[in-house]
Amino acid sequence: MPSASPLSEEIDGIKRMEDAGASAVVLYSLFEEQLRQERLELHHHMESGTFSFPEALTYFPEPEEYRLGPEEYLKHIAAAKKAVRIPIIASINAGMNNGSSLVGGWTQYAKLIQQAGADALELNIYYIPTNMTLPGGEIEHTYENILKAVKAEVKIPVAVKLSPFFTNFANLARRMNDAGADGLVCQPVLPAGH
Ligand SMILES: Cc1cc2nc3c(=O)[nH]c(=O)nc-3n(C[C@H](O)[C@H](O)[C@H](O)COP(=O)(O)O)c2cc1C
Secondary structure (H helix, E strand, C coil): CCCCCHHHCCHHHHHHHHHCCCCCEECCCEEHHHHCCCHHHHHHHHHHCCCCCHHHHCCCCCHHHCCCCHHHHHHHHHHHHHHCCCCEEEEEEECCCCCCHHHHHHHHHHHHHHHCCCCEEEEEECCCCCCCCCCHHHHHHHHHHHHHHHHHHCCCCEEEEECCCCCCHHHHHHHHHHCCCCEEEECCCCCCCC
């Protein structure tokens, strides 16, 4: 099952993946920064750090490279559903640097994605810490809250894509399970230079 990547930006690419034997396709992500105007501020924080968040930075687009907006993304889901028979899994990639107010954004778009016909939804949650007073446990708790909020709003299966950089990954995985995750998508630790 091909994971989120630019291969799914064109309907033809999705068809080719189906023809090549894919049993489902995860669409490239709708980036939360496309939904909000905070992206430049976040971009600043990301660029001013080192490569300490490789799981995000290796594919995080430059602001000028943002792909389709929310409306187009929903149309893309519908078009993909018409074009192929395999399940189409949409993906939201969103940070939570604005705290709890963000949960509303996740649930709103999750519902629209379900309405557009997606068979499932993958949440790629990330947090880029810029506040040194915030303990890691609280950040992990927000992951649970986002998942629970989305699960309460949609009927389609919801998977969570997690980076490998948690102090106790198995604990977080179990909590995601308990919070209602229908699947976990694990990312590899990339070798240096990847
Ligand atoms: C060019 C490129 C674009 C990607 N775009 C996304 C994306 O939009 N959303 C997402 O969640 N992951 C994205 N990813 C991450 C992949 O889905 C995958 O998790 C990552 O590449 C690790 O898997 P791999 O070792 O098989 O490459 C992207 C990766 C690459 C290389």
